[in-house]
């Protein structure tokens with residue numbers, strides 16, 4: 001599918017899409033519980049649908065209703081020897097240790113970019129917890145056989161926080177008086193989100209400096225009612241769109257959220273955007289924008305919207321944390337450089353640093369999403385101030401996290417034309 005965004009000012013109000021990070025964690029916690037959990041404002045992006053499918057294969061009964069999803073479970077009782085996590089990095093890294101709680105041999109697969117993302121971690125760590133694990137040279141599919149026995153372990157958190165999220169969630173179901181120690185943890189706020197979610201489902205972890213995670217006496221997940229928060233990661237694109245091309249009011253955004261990507265507000269403030277925060281609403285308005293410095297090491301998903309913002313700022317913006325981008329849906333440092341280059345924006349990459357030379361004018365172009373949802377959305381936002389339309393190829397990549405994105409952009413006044421069709425679900 002190709003989507004063309006024509007330049008033009010925007011103005012309007014929209015409700016943020018549900019957070020896939022929160023939704024996938026809630027599905028996992030509901031699966032680990034005994035009884036029926038109700039998930040309100042459920043996400044239906046591809047990553048969320050994959051999580052629901054995995055939960056079903058691991059034994060949960062899932063009923064979709066108009067405004068909620070009911071998940072009935074009695075813990076991990078796989079009904080299949082194969083699970084597929086779609087394209088979700090969080091999904092596979094979270095559900096693998098959870099699936100390993102069962103003694104059944106399970107083959108875990110995925111598709112698209114997930115087949116080339118690193119999974120060596122499991123081969124190194126799961127055997128320490130009595131789980132057999134075989135990868136294809138650190139790639140999918142993974143063949144595992146548990147049951148996982150929680151033990152004191154030390155792991156490396158520098159590649160991704162998602163492996164730790166998976167271990168924490170799995171330990172929560174059976175651990176007793178054990179500690180996970182983590183060295184060099186990145187994306188820390190995502191771990192805060194995991195701990196918050198576990199607590200909402202009745203499991204407490206004693207966290208020390210994001211280095212030690214201690215489980216005291218044995219606990220169990222309690223089936224709960226949970227409302228999925230609006231997604232700061234997706235909303236970041238709309239907020240940047242407003243900052244560079246008009247005004248927008250985005251509802252259902254919790255400024256007290258544990259989501260790391262609410263840090264977009266700090267970047268917008270540094271750039272000089274007009275911000276009017278409400279309790280569950282954010283209004284952003286265009287002002288004169290200047291280049292800024294920002295460390296995105298702990299919120300790597302903000303790179304694409306930050307680049308769209310920086311392209312519109314006068315001067316050179318410096319963003320730290322490029323090393324965190326190599327193993328996402330694309331190698332995002334390079335894909336941002338390539339696709340924004342086509343729109344006339346020069347980006348330099350120096351080790352962990354990205355320099356975006358903004359304010360030089362954005363050109364109409366044909367760009368590729370590289371099948372990466374956040375690259376498609378960043379290009380769409382940049383298009384608002386281009387000198388001619390921008391056509392995005394493989395534009396359906398947005399379905400991974402934010403299927404409503406083009407509709408939301410149109411709702412706030414973006415001129416969006418779609419050519420060709422692609423299924424909205426996997």
Ligand SMILES: O=C(O)C1=C[C@@H](OP(=O)(O)O)[C@@H](O)[C@H](O)C1
Pocket residue numbers: 020021022090159160161162165186187190300301324
């Ligand atoms: O836990 C999560 O929900 C996520 C953690 C982050 O990954 P890393 O920990 O690999 O940075 C982020 O990039 C990803 O989109 C979602």
Ligand SMILES: C=C(OP(=O)(O)O)C(=O)O
Pocket residue numbers: 087088089090091301328329374401
């Ligand atoms: C990298 C992302 O997700 P995941 O790692 O869960 O696939 C993302 O949403 O940008």
